[in-house]
Amino acid sequence: MTLRIAKKEMTEMVRDGRFRAASAIVFTLLAGALLLGWQHFREVSAQHASAQRATREQWLGQGKKNPHSAAHYGVYAFKPKVPLTMLDRGTDPFTGVAVWLEAHKQNEFKYRPAQDATAVQRFGELTGATVLQLLVPLLIVLLSFTAFSGERELGTLRQLLSLGVRQLDLARGKALGVAVALGLLLVPAALIGVVAITAGSGQTDMVAAIPRMAWMTLGYLLYFGTFLGVSLAVSAWASSSRSALIILLGFWMFNALIAPRAASDIAKALRPAPSAFQFARGIEKALQGDGHDSASSRAKRLEQELMKKYNVDKVEALPINFTGARLQDGEDHGNEVFDQAYSRLWTVFDAQDGVRRLVSVTAPSIAVRSASMAFAGADFPQHAHFARAAEAYRRTIQRVMNDDLMRNASNTGVYVAGDELWKKVQPFEYTAPDASWVLSRQVPSLVVLALWCTAAGLAALWTTRRVRVY
Amino acid sequence: MLGTLMKYDWRNLSADRAPLTVALVLGTAIAYGAFNGSEWIRFQNRAISEALAEERERFDRIRSEIPRIEAGEMTVSAFADPRQPQSFGRSVGTRYAVMPPAPLGALAIGQSDLYPYYFRVSTSSKATFLNNDEVENPVHLLSGRFDLAFVLLYLYPLVILAFSYNLVSSEKESGTLALTLSQPVSLRRVVMAKVLLRAAFVAALAVLLSAAGVIIGGANLAAEGAWPRLLVWAAVTAAYGAFWFALAIAVNAMGRGSATNAMILAGGWLLFVIVIPSVLNVAIQAAYPVPSRVELIQAIRVAGDESTRQGSKLMARYLEDHPELAPPSNGPGGPPDFGTLQVAVNEATERSVQPVLAQFDAQLANQQKMVDRFRYLSPAIVAQSAFNDLAGSSAHRYKHFLAGVDEYHRQWRGFFVPRILKKEKLGAGDLDRLPVFTFREEPTADVTARAGVAFAGLLIPVLLAGIPAVMALRRYPVAG
Numbered sequence: 026m027t028l029r030i031a032k033k034e035m036t037e038m039v040r041d042g043r044f045r046a047a048s049a050i051v052f053t054l055l056a057g058a059l060l061l062g063w064q065h066f067r068e069v070s071a072q073h074a075s076a077q078r079a080t081r082e083q084w085l086g087q088g089k090k091n092p093h094s095a096a097h098y099g100v101y102a103f104k105p106k107v108p109l110t111m112l113d114r115g116t117d118p119f120t121g122v123a124v125w126l127e128a129h130k131q132n133e134f135k136y137r138p139a140q141d142a143t144a145v146q147r148f149g150e151l152t153g154a155t156v157l158q159l160l161v162p163l164l165i166v167l168l169s170f171t172a173f174s175g176e177r178e179l180g181t182l183r184q185l186l187s188l189g190v191r192q193l194d195l196a197r198g199k200a201l202g203v204a205v206a207l208g209l210l211l212v213p214a215a216l217i218g219v220v221a222i223t224a225g226s227g228q229t230d231m232v233a234a235i236p237r238m239a240w241m242t243l244g245y246l247l248y249f250g251t252f253l254g255v256s257l258a259v260s261a262w263a264s265s266s267r268s269a270l271i272i273l274l275g276f277w278m279f280n281a282l283i284a285p286r287a288a289s290d291i292a293k294a295l296r297p298a299p300s301a302f303q304f305a306r307g308i309e310k311a312l313q314g315d316g317h318d319s320a321s322s323r324a325k326r327l328e329q330e331l332m333k334k335y336n337v338d339k340v341e342a343l344p345i346n347f348t349g350a351r352l353q354d355g356e357d358h359g360n361e362v363f364d365q366a367y368s369r370l371w372t373v374f375d376a377q378d379g380v381r382r383l384v385s386v387t388a389p390s391i392a393v394r395s396a397s398m399a400f401a402g403a404d405f406p407q408h409a410h411f412a413r414a415a416e417a418y419r420r421t422i423q424r425v426m427n428d429d430l431m432r433n434a435s436n437t438g439v440y441v442a443g444d445e446l447w448k449k450v451q452p453f454e455y456t457a458p459d460a461s462w463v464l465s466r467q468v469p470s471l472v473v474l475a476l477w478c479t480a481a482g483l484a485a486l487w488t489t490r491r492v493r494v495y
Numbered sequence: 496m497l498g499t500l501m502k503y504d505w506r507n508l509s510a511d512r513a514p515l516t517v518a519l520v521l522g523t524a525i526a527y528g529a530f531n532g533s534e535w536i537r538f539q540n541r542a543i544s545e546a547l548a549e550e551r552e553r554f555d556r557i558r559s560e561i562p563r564i565e566a567g568e569m570t571v572s573a574f575a576d577p578r579q580p581q582s583f584g585r586s587v588g589t590r591y592a593v594m595p596p597a598p599l600g601a602l603a604i605g606q607s608d609l610y611p612y613y614f615r616v617s618t619s620s621k622a623t624f625l626n627n628d629e630v631e632n633p634v635h636l637l638s639g640r641f642d643l644a645f646v647l648l649y650l651y652p653l654v655i656l657a658f659s660y661n662l663v664s665s666e667k668e669s670g671t672l673a674l675t676l677s678q679p680v681s682l683r684r685v686v687m688a689k690v691l692l693r694a695a696f697v698a699a700l701a702v703l704l705s706a707a708g709v710i711i712g713g714a715n716l717a718a719e720g721a722w723p724r725l726l727v728w729a730a731v732t733a734a735y736g737a738f739w740f741a742l743a744i745a746v747n748a749m750g751r752g753s754a755t756n757a758m759i760l761a762g763g764w765l766l767f768v769i770v771i772p773s774v775l776n777v778a779i780q781a782a783y784p785v786p787s788r789v790e791l792i793q794a795i796r797v798a799g800d801e802s803t804r805q806g807s808k809l810m811a812r813y814l815e816d817h818p819e820l821a822p823p824s825n826g827p828g829g830p831p832d833f834g835t836l837q838v839a840v841n842e843a844t845e846r847s848v849q850p851v852l853a854q855f856d857a858q859l860a861n862q863q864k865m866v867d868r869f870r871y872l873s874p875a876i877v878a879q880s881a882f883n884d885l886a887g888s889s890a891h892r893y894k895h896f897l898a899g900v901d902e903y904h905r906q907w908r909g910f911f912v913p914r915i916l917k918k919e920k921l922g923a924g925d926l927d928r929l930p931v932f933t934f935r936e937e938p939t940a941d942v943t944a945r946a947g948v949a950f951a952g953l954l955i956p957v958l959l960a961g962i963p964a965v966m967a968l969r970r971y972p973v974a975g
């Protein structure tokens with residue numbers, strides 16, 4: 026019975042001109058967004074890869090200079106692009122693309138792509154994710170808001186139920202019909218997406234991408250299921266098609282427009298982040314230290330320690346170069362300061378994410394956006410993961426340079442090093458976190474989506490059982 | 496006649512609770528949006544005052560340190576010596592160039608959360624201090640802000656459509672339209688009365704509440720140019736609302752049922768507010784892709800390497816170009832020190848990077864021109880650009896600020912470079928002779944002219960939708 030109802034629904038929908046027009050538009054936008062995403066990914070990925078190679082060549086080709094000068098010259102680290110960002114660019118336009126790894130400073134990432142775009146971009150980018158998160162739910166609403174209210178107004182609901190069709194079968198049949206009609210649209214688009222992602226990534230990337238794609242698909246399916254359930258429930262409960270449509274459009278609008286912004290506002294109000302000035306000033310003050318812990322007093326302390334350790338009474342008699350030791354000590358102190366400041370800031374951002382997760386209990390769109398961004402590899406925690414890896418590499422460079430100074434520089438005269446030292450620093454290698462790392466952080470979002478989907482399904486079944494027949 | 500129609504329509508409208516709840520929702524959203532905008536202004540002002548306070552503190556400390564260093568009471572490393580012009584200009588005595596929020600900044604947060612509003616200017620190249628981004632969780636930048644512009648661009652049209660989607664069709668469906676028109680009154684007059692009533696209600700709500708919200712939030716109406724901007728902003732809001740009313744009339748005039756009208760208008764809202772802007776964004780980026788910043792980084796590095804390699808050769812060429820800056824012939828000779836070399840190296844690097852930067856700016860300008868031309872495809876884009884301009888949160892104002900910073904950077908360098916080359920030390924009296932940055936707002940005439948063009952651009956769709964609508968009303972199937 027369910028299948029028969031589903032077949033009838035599907036046939037009716039596919040023959041309906043409105044469905045065909047709407048699906049054609051959504052499919053074109055989706056396919057277009059995927060292709061654009063693929064092209065953008067290919068370009069940017071190639072740029073970042075060649076830039077990473079070039080900065081390594083510049084490092085190796087420095088010629089002969091003092092290791093500390095080389096440390097100041099530094100290298101750049103460019104954020105690698107993950108193939109799934111073809112589908113969802115997430116926060117990538119709003120995080121910098123490159124960071125300068127130099128001595129004494131942990132720099133911020135530079136050049137956010139959004140700063141090079143016009144104000145029109147703030148309306149929203151056309152990516153596969155925005156089409157899936159905004160337009161497909163609207164399509165679901167349009168397909169199913171007349172499921173029960175339309176039949177009631179036409180008079181056919183009374184006839185159906187008088188034939189002995191169970192309300193449960195009716196609800197399931199209608200849901201299945203809409204799902205299959207939507208599948209006609211989404212499955213080809215998903216295939217295009219998979220082909221694009223495969224074409225754009227190497228073998229290792231593909232292996233990493235498959236579990237992420239699977240979890241992302243799950244998230245989206247739960248989201249679509251939520252909208253389907255809510256639409257059927259409202260259609261059965263509302264007194265007319267018109268009010269069903271208005272309620273559902275209101276639900277969509279709340280999810281698409283209001284909830285994300287309201288959640289951000291609530292998160293910022295409850296867990297405010299410092300301003301850029303306060304953040305930089307805090308680091309500056311901690312680096313300068315107070316009189317007790319200033320750079321000069323630290324240097325004197327180090328002098329005493331080293332002289333005692335090597336049992337000499339003059340700095341010049343130390344077996345290691347004191348400048349190198351002092352520089353490394355300064356780096357260690359700086360690293361402590363940076364670690365404290367950045368972990369405090371990133372804890373605030375994590376806390377804000379937590380608040381948004383709480384708010385997502387009222388709006389599943391927040392949960393699906395968070396899950397989609399995370400599995401695509403374009404959310405802030407993964408940016409921070411890269412930032413931490415780049416910073417660890419910076420500290421390695423400093424240590425290698427300072428070690429060399431300590432061991433090989435004499436306490437008099439100018440010391441220069443060459444290629445052999447530059448080569449000692451390995452090239453920067455970064456592996457993105459795997460799907461299970463992301464999953465462990467996104468379990469709450471998926472749970473929220475699953476709860477919404479279940480609740481929507483139960484609501485649909487409950488309202489259908491009590492549907493008003495005329 | 497119009498007044499009578501309006502009076503009775505108002506009675507009908509107010510008896511139905513739904514429109515009033517919708518109006519209440521709009522009012523709450525406007526109040527919240529104005530509050531958010533004012534909060535952002537307060538945040539910016541706080542950051543600016545903290546920065547300027549830090550500068551004052553630092554200068555007071557330098558003022559007390561210089562005499563003590565000169566007297567030999569305290570020693571300080573060369574890099575931190577405030578008397579050395581290269582250290583002072585590069586790090587010790589750097590000053591802030593600040594762009595305070597515009598008088599009506601609370602109206603629209605726009606792009607102002609993405610662009611820096613203050614810089615710490617030093618003698619080093621601009622690339623070292625221009626990336627002064629505000630700390631913000633990128634997800635918040637992605638979501639956008641719940642400010643007044645958001646409410647007016649997205650929710651205000653929905654309220655208008657909710658009020659007027661069944662302007663004529665509801666009366667037709669309930670049968671009262673035929674009765675009304677059996678009186679000596681034309682359909683056009685009835686529709687006009689209804690629209691005027693709703694327009695007055697909604698537009699008044701939007702404009703008055705927003706203005707009140709912004710003023711309560713602390714906008715400085717006494718500032719120069721505040722009133723003209725407020726008036727143009729009210730005009731743009733009214734014109735934007737007029738477009739949606741015209742669209743609603745046009746859809747009603749097609750003669751379909753209320754439910755169909757609702758769907759068509761929802762589709763129209765979706766098209767103009769969501770689909771066209773994202774498609775236009777894609778088209779702009781395809782037509783004028785901005786060159787890669789990654790390549791810019793490479794270009795700057797390569798240019799810097801080249802200049803450093805050339806080193807003293809550049810110094811000689813620099814002094815040839817600027818003979819007035821050469822140190823006196825009886826002064827200290829010998830190889831140029833770090834400070835003087837930096838001057839020449841910086842200048843050479845910037846000269847070779849200039850074409851790359853110019854290419855960037857050219858592409859961005861092309862993008863902006865394309866937006867300016869094609870924004871008329873959607874009234875939402877036109878209204879957004881007008882709101883951003885009037886609130887001072889647009890790229891125009893930021894570019895204006897950057898031009899001022901550029902000029903100030905030149906002045907700053909112009910103060911220090913001669914002293915570096917002549918190896919002159921700074922004294923306490925020089926602190927008062929330092930160049931100071933003052934931000935001058937764009938002339939109000941420019942801003943209101945740009946917004947005025949947007950206003951005119953909004954009137955065209957109003958006419959395009961409204962005129963055929965009013966004509967189609969003549970052939971409206973009143974009964975049956």
